[in-house]
Amino acid sequence: xxxxxxxxxxxxxIIDADIETGKWGAPGDRSIVTTRFPPEPxxxxxxGHTKAICLSCGIAREYGGRFFLRFDDTNPAKEEQEFxxxxxxxxxxxxxxxxxxxxxxxxxxxxxxSWAIELIEKGLAYVDDQSVEEIRSGRGNLKDGGQxxxxxxxxxxxxxxxxxxxxxxxxxxxxxxxxxKIDMNSPNMNLRDPLIYRIVNAPHHRTGDTWHIYPMYxxxxxxxxxxEGITHSLCTLEFEDHRxxxxxxxxxxxxxxxxxxxxxxxxxxxxSRLFLSYTNMSxxxxxxxxxxxxxxxxxDPRMITVAGFRRRGYTPESFWKLAEDVxxxxxxxxxxxxxxxxxxxxxxxxxxxxxxVVLDPIKLIxxxxxxxxxxxxxxxxxxxxxxxxxxxxxxTINFARELWIEREDFMIxxxxxxxxLGLGREVRLRCGYWVKCHDYKRDxxxxxxxxxxxxxxxxxxxxxxxxxxxxxVRKVKGTIHWVNVNDAVDAEVxxxxxxYMAERPGxxxxxxxxxxxxxxxxxxxxxxxxxxxxxxxxxxxxxxxxIRRFQFERTGYFCVDADxxxxxxxxxxxxxxxxxxxxxx
RNA sequence: GGGGGAAUGGUGUAAUUGGUAGCACGAGGGAUUCUGAUUCCCUUAGUUCGGGUUCAAGUCCCGGUUCCCCUACCA
Numbered sequence: 055x056x057x058x059x060x061x062x063x064x065x066x067x068i069i070d071a072d073i074e075t076g077k078w079g080a081p082g083d084r085s086i087v088t089t090r091f092p093p094e095p096x097x098x099x100x101x102g103h104t105k106a107i108c109l110s111c112g113i114a115r116e117y118g119g120r121f122f123l124r125f126d127d128t129n130p131a132k133e134e135q136e137f138x139x140x141x142x143x144x145x146x147x148x149x150x151x152x153x154x155x156x157x158x159x160x161x162x163x164x165x166x167x168s169w170a171i172e173l174i175e176k177g178l179a180y181v182d183d184q185s186v187e188e189i190r191s192g193r194g195n196l197k198d199g200g201q202x203x204x205x206x207x208x209x210x211x212x213x214x215x216x217x218x219x220x221x222x223x224x225x226x227x228x229x230x231x232x233x234x235k236i237d238m239n240s241p242n243m244n245l246r247d248p249l250i251y252r253i254v255n256a257p258h259h260r261t262g263d264t265w266h267i268y269p270m271y272x273x274x275x276x277x278x279x280x281x282e283g284i285t286h287s288l289c290t291l292e293f294e295d296h297r298x299x300x301x302x303x304x305x306x307x308x309x310x311x312x313x314x315x316x317x318x319x320x321x322x323x324x325x326s327r328l329f330l331s332y333t334n335m336s337x338x339x340x341x342x343x344x345x346x347x348x349x350x351x352x353x354d355p356r357m358i359t360v361a362g363f364r365r366r367g368y369t370p371e372s373f374w375k376l377a378e379d380v381x382x383x384x385x386x387x388x389x390x391x392x393x394x395x396x397x398x399x400x401x402x403x404x405x406x407x408x409x410x411v412v413l414d415p416i417k418l419i420x421x422x423x424x425x426x427x428x429x430x431x432x433x434x435x436x437x438x439x440x441x442x443x444x445x446x447x448x449x450t451i452n453f454a455r456e457l458w459i460e461r462e463d464f465m466i467x468x469x470x471x472x473x474x475l476g477l478g479r480e481v482r483l484r485c486g487y488w489v490k491c492h493d494y495k496r497d498x499x500x501x502x503x504x505x506x507x508x509x510x511x512x513x514x515x516x517x518x519x520x521x522x523x524x525x526x527v528r529k530v531k532g533t534i535h536w537v538n539v540n541d542a543v544d545a546e547v548x549x550x551x552x553x554y555m556a557e558r559p560g561x562x563x564x565x566x567x568x569x570x571x572x573x574x575x576x577x578x579x580x581x582x583x584x585x586x587x588x589x590x591x592x593x594x595x596x597x598x599x600x601i602r603r604f605q606f607e608r609t610g611y612f613c614v615d616a617d618x619x620x621x622x623x624x625x626x627x628x629x630x631x632x633x634x635x636x637x638x639x
Numbered sequence: 640g641g642g643g644g645a646a647u648g649g650u651g652u653a654a655u656u657g658g659u660a661g662c663a664c665g666a667g668g669g670a671u672u673c674u675g676a677u678u679c680c681c682u683u684a685g686u687u688c689g690g691g692u693u694c695a696a697g698u699c700c701c702g703g704u705u706c707c708c709c710u711a712c713c714a
Contacts, residue, residue, distance in 0.1 A: 061653050061662090094714050129713065186712060195710050197641055231712055241642040243710050252712035271714045295643055295709050326645085326707090379663075381652050385645055386707055393651075393664065403677065442677070473675065482673060516673050533673045608674045635675040 063382040065109070065323055069117065069286060072321075078285045087119030088285045091150070092275070094126045095137035095259075099144040101358045101373075101394075102335040105328040108377035110288050111150040122282055123152035126159050128274045130258035138259075144360040147599055148370045159269075159278050160260045166269050166277050167221065169307050170232060170250055174213045178306050179250060180206055181216040182233050189231070192238070193246050199239035200246045206235060220253055223266035227253050232267075236302065244299045248272055276300040277307075279320040287322045291384060294324045325382050331557045332391045333358045339559075339566050348570060349553070355626050356553040356574050366550065367603055367613030367628030369405075372397040391552065395629050402603060402611045402628065407439040407446050407594055410484065410535040411606040411625075412582040413547055415458040417504045417539065418475075420489060423455040426511040430455070432540070435515060437485040439593060447593040451584055453486045456539040458582040460608075463534045464505050466494065471638070473532035475505065481532040484607065488513040488530055535607050542582040545623040548615065549576040581625075588623055603628070 062070065069087060072078060079086035089110040093103065114121035123145060127133050142156060173179035182189065182205045194200030208216075220230055232251040240246055251267040258265060269277075279287045287300075300322050308316040327335075334340070340357065343349045352359050355366035363373075375397040380389050423429055432454045440446035459475070468476035475481045480490040489507035497503045512519040521527045553574045560566030590602060597603060602614040610630040617624045 061655095063652090092714090096714085126714065132713075189712075190710080193710060195641090197710095199641090200710090228712060243642080246710085249712060254712080268712095270712075275714085291644070292708050293714095297643095324644085331650095379651070383645090383652075385652095387651060390650060390664085396664070399676090408674080441672085441674075471675095484673060518673095530673090532675085535674075605674085605676085608676070631674075631676050633675070638675080 064384070065113070065286070065288065065325065065382055066116075068321075068323060069113065072285070073117075084117040085119055086285060087114060087117040088122070088283050089114045089119070089288060090122040090124050090279065090282065090284050091145070091152070092124045092126045092278070093141050094129070094132070095134065095141060096129075096132040097137060097337050097341075098352045099141055099360045100335055100337075100340065101330060101333070101360075101363070102328050104148065104360065104373045105377050105380070106288065106290070107145065107148060107150045108374050109325065109382060111152075112374075112377070113286065113288070119285075120153045121150070122154070122157055122284070124157040124159065124278060124282065126271070126275065126278070127258070127260060128159050128269050128271065130254055130256045130268065133259055135259050140361065144364075147364060148360065148373060149598075157278075157282065158260060159274050160258060162274075162278055162281050163261065163265060163269070165281065166274060167267075169277065170269075170273070171214065171217070173234065173250070173306055174217060174232075175210055176306070176309060177210060177235065178309075179213070179232055179234050180208050181213050181220070182206070182231050182247075183229070186228055189249075193243065194238070196243070202238050203233070203247065206247070217251075220251065220267050221265070223255065225253055225266075227255055229253060234273075234303070234306070236299075242295055242298055244272065244295055245302070248299060272296055272299045273303060276303050276320070276322070277317075279322075280304060280318045283318055284320040287320045289322060289324055290327045291324045291386070293322065297322045297324070324384070326384055326386050328380060329386060329388045330358070330391050330394065331388055332552045332554050332559070334554070334559045334566055336566075342567075343553075348567070355548070355550050364599070364601070365615065365626065367402075367601065367611060367626055368398050369401050369597075369603075370599075371401045375401065388557075398611065398629050399632065402605065404443070405595060406603045406605045406611055408437075408441065408607050409584055409587055409604045410437070410451070410537055411545075411547070411584065411587070411609065411612075412458040412460050412535065412537050412542075413549075413578050413606075413609060414461040415537075415580070415582045416461045416464060416502055418457045418459045418483075418489070418536065419504055419506050420455050420457075420487075420509045421492070421506050422508040432538070433514070435485050446595075449586055449591070449593070451485075451586070452538045452541055453483075454538050454540055457483065457486075457536040458539055458542055459483075459505070459534055459536050461502070464491070464494070464502060466502070474534055475507075475532070480528075480530050481534055482513070482516050482530050483536045484533050485516045486536060487511070487516070488519070535609075537582045537584055539582075541585045543585050543588055543623070544579075545581045545583045545587075545625060547578040547581040547612070547625045547627065549578065549627045550574060551576075583623065583625075588620060605631075 091107050091110050111121045182203045192201045231249045233247045236245045238246050249270045250273045254268045257263050304319045353361035353365045376394050432452045434450045435453045436448050438448045463474045465476050475491050482488050487509040489509045491507045493506040494502050495504040551574045554569045555571045556569035559569040605611050611628040612625040615624040615626045
């Protein structure tokens, strides 16, 4: 009876209220909502970032507002153009389109500098000559207050002069900083005269060597937000303690100004990070995995980078679904990795065309194939590309006397619940024929290499045979997949499993490497694929990112890896199918 | 006597802001099925603890517990 009301998470509720009261513009004007994603270009985007991206971009989209991409490039020592490019690419791939050109904190360096001078003139900032160590010890600790710097009460003139010389590059790294004059006894460490500028004599990837001082995060971030007219500056929980400073800086600039001259004051709102079991989002750990060759690069399909997931075959849609699924709260929740897997499965189940591929082949030979025609004949079978969606069409694949089937689909003496092939058992070869096994052959190691079957010529296409004379229709419990030996193509298939075996890698021993899964990558070199898989077929979907994705029936979801050539196809397993049989075993 | 946050089934998340604790995933069971997939149905299990206010508390008040974050010239 009662219509389900769309529930609004706490950030949406804040924005809803802001719009109603007209906090940012005319009451009711939703288009004023402005958000941003502000990465530092010092690494690859990972799963943790996708939550923030989907949130900020999604909010702007929902309200009909604006979403910006801004690079927080305030530390030339760490940042590179390469990362600017990869971050843009990842965002585009995710479908998080930003408005206009990507923005850069470095575009605002002049503005920030002049605001810093204003703070000095108001007596709210000073140049400190203390060393790093002196500043650190002067800051005090969590229990005790700090001590004021001996340079704290310099004259405005002296500060102005020194600050100008800092800018001009007259001083060495670490010799002086500009600090805000707030409160050395604040219980909030961020307010104990935080640094505004430090000296960095290093070339910047965009501004070159025009600057010798660079703004600190707390000074830069809120001002960037202000300049861009950000209304809701969304960030993660660890910045809660920074919010008082975020507000203090903007209010310090606005102090003494007329209302018309006041700069825009965005609202910082914090939400919880994404924690996924069996993964570690630490940039440091991810770097170690790459540099010590535990994986093959930042885009290794086992990595939880956007690039890794993309190569693994994940779709952008699965990240949006996950973001929606985990929700927005202030609770540090541990999300199970299988949830993300479910999101791709859900998406790919609808959108991936089906194919038949045998990963671990043994040969099936039909010994009575000559009873109803030429022993060398090939019969064309029509196979649907999708079991539910007819718009995917169908394809024709060849059926003949010798076929590849999956090793695990045959047992000599199977248990009753084994719905596959066994000695004396009958199964359906999907969209082929029904076959019954009467013999098999082993190699010198005892491994089954061939199974011998008879087929029922009345079951062509996999259909039920006509009723027997007593009216009974023969039934078969299992259906297995196959590939025709004569036109099967060999391919490499990479089977990925989770990179770590522990729910929280490194928690037990302190070293995440101790929890690495030695079997996270298995490579199959001689999988047998349908010949139609080599070239893109006209009836395949046109995936937006150009990556070809499939479901290999009964084995999982796969995509074509960038390493593929027409001579040697390489597939990555995105995710296995849900498998209630292996659980039962 | 540091400060800032957070606690709802196994997991994640709702509860019209004081009025029937709901949804999804998982798990268990069943139906359908030419993928042991998909789909469908059923079951399962919860308000961190102790007080208080109230006709009525997940929600308000008091006290406790547990967990997370904060002492970079990183962001």
